[in-house]
Amino acid sequence: MGSLEQENSSIDRINKVAGELIKGKESAIQLKSLLQESFASEDQEKNSVVGIFIEEILGSFSRAFTILNSGKAPEAPLDQAATPCSEEQESKNSGKKRKIQSSRRSGYRRRAHLYSCTRILSKTMDDDHTWRKYGQKDIFNSKYPRSYFRCTHKYDQQCQATRQVQQSEADPSMYVITYMGEHTCRDPTISPHLLPPSHRRPSSIISFGSETTADDQKEVPFNSSCFSVMKQEIDEEVPSDPTPRISSSEFLMLPDLGTFDWRAPMEQYMGIALDQCDAMSDMHSSNSCLDMELNGVSFELDDLFGVDQDKLF
């Protein structure tokens, strides 16, 4: 008896939550068009930032709907350390088309990355790393396949960085890019001296790209895989471009990065970057633009650097 009332109460709550989500999503869509209209003529960068934020928000709504419908989170955390594959691993299906060599999976690893972070970007974004596609999968309940890329230097420099690229269902012109693992490689096109020792460790390097060439780039080495500018090859039709190019006009830009001093308090730069999102300040509490995940624990950069949001906005 009591259980029936509880059940009805739960359903009622779910319906209310769904209603609020629908309202929120509609508001976000309206806000997007409003903001992009107002920025369209004057500030392309703000317009792009708005787009990124809105995509994140809409994605959150979609995931929330999914959770409501399924009763569980759509994505499992990525912090599970993979069990290193032992040499004794053998093929169990020797009768299949492709026969496996006994050592084929000896190095098989999965989800062993220390951290991951997800970006929603347009395909025009550029990256300062070279990637090689190693797989593509159709994703359950997803309209578009997901492509898997690894760093070109995986074998020659044991770089473990990978990324996943999937076309956004909400906006097919955008791509959801998930970076996993950190770049340990030293791409010859990236000036190593730009990476101070304290910033070569994983999860401590974030790069707000600059509109400079690879030669004179003064990127903020903050996270070479998470916040670096995107590479053209996102488009699957476009082959990997071995020449890294830097163009982050659609991403958070810091003015005068050439004078960046990483010994300065990070909030100084975060403040500048986040200032560009000032139009979205009301959304900051729910945004994940600068969110990262380390060992499966999500946190925001302001937590990481002790940035007080109230001071920034």
Place this chain on the structure above:
DNA sequence: TATATTTGACCCAA
């Protein structure tokens, strides 16, 4: 010929 991409199979985690 070397290198990159495609794609089916393998394998892990939930």
Place this chain on the structure above:
DNA sequence: TTGGGTCAAATATA
């Protein structure tokens, strides 16, 4: 059991 991440043979391209 199944979805999804990775491997590697086959194929494409420069």
